[in-house]
Structure formats: structure tokens, C-alpha cells
Amino acid sequence: MARTTDGDGTPVPQRLLAAATRLFAERGYDRTSVQEIVEAAGVTKGALYHYFGSKDDLLHEVYARVLRVQQERLDAFAGADEPIEKRLRGAAADVVVTTIENLDDAMIFFRSMHHLSPEKNKQVRAERRRYHERFRALVEEGQEAGVFSKATPADLVVDYHFGSVHHLSTWYRPDGPLTPQQVADHLADLLLRALRP
Amino acid sequence: MARTTDGDGTPVPQRLLAAATRLFAERGYDRTSVQEIVEAAGVTKGALYHYFGSKDDLLHEVYARVLRVQQERLDAFAGADEPIEKRLRGAAADVVVTTIENLDDAMIFFRSMHHLSPEKNKQVRAERRRYHERFRALVEEGQEAGVFSKATPADLVVDYHFGSVHHLSTWYRPDGPLTPQQVADHLADLLLRALRP
DNA sequence: AGGCCCAGACTAACCGGTCGGTATGTATCT
DNA sequence: AGATACATACCGACCGGTTAGTCTGGGCCT
Structure with a gap:
């Protein structure tokens, strides 16, 4: 298995973006912690800050x-x-x-x-x-x-x-x-x- | 000077509400700290939590x-x-x-x-x-x-x-x-x- | 003298972001 | 074909700072 698609077939950056979109809409930006996003995407903070600056x-x-x-x-x-x-x-x-x-x-x-x-x-x-x-x-x-x-x-x-x-x-x-x-x-x-x- | 209108003539609860309204609109609810609200209203947290539950x-x-x-x-x-x-x-x-x-x-x-x-x-x-x-x-x-x-x-x-x-x-x-x-x-x-x- | 009004120090929880380190893939040279 | 060298992808513990809310004490009015 390629690292970038660990879990399902979707690349990590897209998984993160999808998770963030859903959570931002659901609870609002400030109420969504980075921890929640990475958990929903099935990765950790390291992965998020590897692909996104903030x-x-x-x-x-x-x-x-x-x-x-x-x-x-x-x-x-x-x-x-x-x-x-x-x-x-x-x-x-x-x-x-x-x-x-x-x-x-x-x-x-x-x-x-x-x-x-x-x-x-x-x-x-x-x-x-x-x-x-x-x-x-x-x-x-x-x-x-x-x-x-x-x-x-x-x-x-x-x-x-x-x-x-x-x-x-x-x-x-x-x-x-x-x-x-x-x-x-x-x-x-x-x-x-x-x-x- | 009556305590409840310290500063200007407006009662404290209304001053707090006015300050909160302006700040909530300006920066959003989450980005506005309770400290900022009480400072804008010219009082302290004690006053706010005396009149409002949260x-x-x-x-x-x-x-x-x-x-x-x-x-x-x-x-x-x-x-x-x-x-x-x-x-x-x-x-x-x-x-x-x-x-x-x-x-x-x-x-x-x-x-x-x-x-x-x-x-x-x-x-x-x-x-x-x-x-x-x-x-x-x-x-x-x-x-x-x-x-x-x-x-x-x-x-x-x-x-x-x-x-x-x-x-x-x-x-x-x-x-x-x-x-x-x-x-x-x-x-x-x-x-x-x-x-x- | 007692109650309403408020000050301000304090706390416990939480958050975004950093960092050292590891594992896996690829290019190059021998 | 095997070894060496490096790049990419990711983990997870950790830190400085901020926050909402609590609590104790004191001043002013009736």
C-alpha cells in the first residue's frame, strides 16, 4: 500500500480537506480543533502540517x-x-x-x-x-x-x-x-x- | 454617582450588551473574549457574571x-x-x-x-x-x-x-x-x- | 447592618503549532 | 544487482499562550 492513500484510496490532503469542510460547516471554524480534523481524516497533526501551512x-x-x-x-x-x-x-x-x-x-x-x-x-x-x-x-x-x-x-x-x-x-x-x-x-x-x- | 451607571449614564447591563454586540459583529463570537467585552464596557468580569449567566x-x-x-x-x-x-x-x-x-x-x-x-x-x-x-x-x-x-x-x-x-x-x-x-x-x-x- | 454590586486574582482545560525522529520510496553509481 | 544517498510522508509528544468561568473580599446604599 502506498503511504499517501493509507486506509482508503483517497490521498491524505484530500481526506483532510474533506474532513475539514464537513467539520467547519457542522461546528464552525473556531469550534473545530485541528485535532478533530486529523482524527476524522485518520491521520495526525504531522500529516496536516506537512501539506498545509496552517x-x-x-x-x-x-x-x-x-x-x-x-x-x-x-x-x-x-x-x-x-x-x-x-x-x-x-x-x-x-x-x-x-x-x-x-x-x-x-x-x-x-x-x-x-x-x-x-x-x-x-x-x-x-x-x-x-x-x-x-x-x-x-x-x-x-x-x-x-x-x-x-x-x-x-x-x-x-x-x-x-x-x-x-x-x-x-x-x-x-x-x-x-x-x-x-x-x-x-x-x-x-x-x-x-x-x- | 450611582454604581450602576458608573462612567456614563447608561446602566451596566446595557453597556455590556452594547459592547458585546459591537464586538461580536466585528470579530465574531469565538474571537471575542469575555475580557475584551468587559474592558469595552468599562467594568470587570465580576460585573458581567453578576448580570449574565454566561x-x-x-x-x-x-x-x-x-x-x-x-x-x-x-x-x-x-x-x-x-x-x-x-x-x-x-x-x-x-x-x-x-x-x-x-x-x-x-x-x-x-x-x-x-x-x-x-x-x-x-x-x-x-x-x-x-x-x-x-x-x-x-x-x-x-x-x-x-x-x-x-x-x-x-x-x-x-x-x-x-x-x-x-x-x-x-x-x-x-x-x-x-x-x-x-x-x-x-x-x-x-x-x-x-x-x- | 445587611444586601446588592462589583473588583480582580486564580484555575483548569484546551488549542494551534513545532520539532525530533522514523519509515518508505526513488535516483545514482558501481 | 546491490549499495549508498537523499527526499518524501508521516508520527506523537510537547510548549507557550489563551479562555471561560469561579471565588473571595470589599465598598456603597438603604
């Missing part, structure tokens, strides 16, 4: 992963060869589905920002801002084209929608009556309906 | 205050003698203004739920649920009356709106271009527009 680094990795995935998916929808209405709806619904499918990530994302070191916090904010602006551009494009109402500033529209996405981790339960896709359709629908001229 | 109690007080104020205000708008559209719009806009005027409370509310003890957490959730249901009743009333679209379940509509309220503490800055009232008008507008039949 507990903070572990949290930063969660953010980096989420941001990368979201940016990629948004780009795919925004760049599609479709009318603006469809592109915005697609992107708006997709971010809902993706968020629900990774509720732990969402929980951590909005709850633990202030636990990042100042420079990492700044970096995450910058990346997040780029994402926001990309999304806003879609709204503005529709407004310019006369397809969406200009009654509300595009910035606010984006924050309105992402507020509801943010909120998902608070109320959505996998054992509830609605599937992720159904929730996504409804929320995208609300957005598009609010934007009707 | 650090957790202090946090619970913040939640109790927010919930009480919000419930009262919602009741006032919901019970007014106005058409349903006006009542919902009034309530929706008011919660935005109130939230912005107490951004620290909002920050704490959604970020620190999991720091409450299990039974207090349960209590807060129950109270929160009552608030949600009161708000949902307004939406349903409008839907029944045919004034609002039935395309989206009322529950989801409420969560959509409160998502954006929740999100305010993340992006709203008092030195930004929009006044609290302007933001409230826009967000209430988006809600009502989404509900157009």
Missing part, C-alpha cells in the same frame, strides 16, 4: 475551490450562444443547484469569511467581486437590450439574487419537499419575473 | 432583542388597515431599513446561530419560524385574493426576500451611494414586481 490555509482552500467552480460554471452559461434571458436564467438556476449540492461549502463561505487572515480575506473578496461583476454584466446587457426593466440598479438585482442563494444554507433541507432543481427553477423564475419590463 | 447568555440576549423588535414591527404593518399590496410592501421595506440601521445585529444573527447552546438555538429557531409564518401569511393572502401570482410557493417567496435581507450585512456600507430607505424601496419593489400576476 489551519487558516485549510479554510482558504475551501474558498478557493468554491470560487473556482462557480466562476467556471458562470463563464460557461454567460458565454453560451443564447438570448440574454436564457443565459441569465441558466446561470441563476445553476448557481442554486450547485450551492444546494454543496451546502457545506455555502455554509462555510458566508459564515467564516472573517476567520481568514486579512490578506487571504482580501484575495477572496477580490475574486468574489469579479464573479459578482460578471453576473451583473448579464443583467446590464439585458437592461440595455430592453429585455429587462431598468427600474432597479443591476448591482442591487445581483445582490438580491445572491442573497437568496446565500440564504439556502439556512433553510434548505435535502429531505424537504423540493428537489434542488425545483428550488432553482423557482428562484430563477422570481428573478426573471422581477426583471420583466 | 457568555452564551449575552449572545442569546442579542437574538431576543432582534426577534422582539422585528416581530413587533411586522405585526404593526401586517395589521394595518390597508390593501394587501401596501401592507406587504410596507413590511418588506421596513425590515430592510431596520436591518440596515442595526447591521451589527444582522451580522450576528445569521453568523452566530450555531454558537448558541442547543436549547437556546431551538428557542430562537421557533421564534424565527413564527416570524416567517406571519410574513408568509401576507403573501398567501395576496395570492388568494388574486393580487399576487401563485407561480411560486409562498414559503419560497418569503425565503427569497429574507435572503436578500440576510445578505445586506455582507454588502451594504453606510458610506455607499444608497440610503437605507432607497435600498428598502428597491428591494420591496423587486419583491412586488416578482409577485405581479
